[in-house]
C-alpha cells in the first residue's frame with residue numbers, strides 16, 4: 001500500500017492579544033486570510049471570541065482568555081501557547097500586542113494607582129509577553145508587531161498616562177529590535193482614529209467633525225487599514241525596529257490632537 005506524503009509547509013502561527021473585537025478582530029481576520037493559523041486572546045469578550053473562531057475555523061488555533069494586567073494570567077497564557085502538547089505543538093511565529101486600555105482623566109485628578117494600572121496593561125504586559133515568548137518565537141525566526149497609538153508621539157490632553165505608556169512601548173519596539181536581532185523582528189503600527197472609542201466624548205457629531213477636520217485624507221480610518229499594515233510588517237523579513245503610522249496624515253497636519 002502506498003503511503004501518502006504531505007510535504008506542504010505548515011502554516012505560521014500567530015497570537016493576537018485583544019483579538020476578539022474591533023481592531024484586534026480585524027487583525028485576526030487579516031492574518032487568517034494571509035494563511036496564518038491564529039490564537040485569539042480575549043479578556044472579557046468570550047462570546048465574540050467564540051463567534052470569530054467559529055467564523056474563521058479552521059484558521060483558528062484556539063481562543064484563550066487572560067487578564068493581561070495580572071502576572072499569573074500572563075504566565076498561564078504563555079504556558080498554553082508554548083505547550084508542545086497543545087493544538088499548535090508549542091509553535092509561535094508572530095505575536096501581535098493589540099490589547100490595551102484607553103483611560104481618560106485630568107492629570108491632577110489621577111493617582112499613582114491609576115498610572116500603574118495603565119502602565120501595567122499598555123506597557124508591562126506587552127513587554128512581559130515578548131520576553132516570555134522569545135525562546136519560542138526565536139526558534140522559527142518569528143516577529144512581533146506592537147499596536148501603538150498616535151498618542152505615543154502626540155500629547156493628548158487628558159491622556160497623560162495613556163500617552164506615556166504608548167510612548168514607552170514605541171521606544172521598546174525600537175530597543176527590542178536591536179536586542180532580539182537577528183532571531184526576532186520587532187515592529188509597530190501607530191494608528192490614528194480608526195474606530196471611535198466607546199466614550200461619550202467621541203459620540204457627538206461636533207467632536208467627530210473636529211477630529212476629521214485634522215485628518216488630511218478627510219476621514220477616519222478602518223480597523224482593516226491597521227490589519228493590512230500588520231500583515232505587511234509580519235511578512236517583511238528585512239524590516240525591524242520601525243513603526244508604520246496609519247492615520248490618514250493626521251500626524252503631519254497642523255492642529256493634530258484628540
Ligand SMILES: NC(=O)c1ccc[n+]([C@@H]2O[C@H](COP(=O)([O-])OP(=O)(O)OC[C@H]3O[C@@H](n4cnc5c(N)ncnc54)[C@H](OP(=O)(O)O)[C@@H]3O)[C@@H](O)[C@H]2O)c1
Pocket residue numbers: 017018019020021022023024041042043044045046066067068069097098099100101102121147148149150190191192193194195196197
Ligand atoms: N480604535 C482606534 O481608533 C485606535 C487608535 C489608536 C490606537 N489603537 C490601538 O489599537 C488597539 C486596539 O484598539 P481598540 O480600539 O480595538 O481597543 P478597544 O475597543 O478599547 O478594546 C480593548 C481590547 O483590549 C483588551 N483588553 C482590555 N483590557 C484587558 C485586560 N485587562 N487584559 C487583557 N485584554 C484586555 C480587550 O479585550 P476584551 O474585550 O476581551 O476584554 C479588547 O480586545 C489598542 O492597542 C489601541 O490602543 C486604536
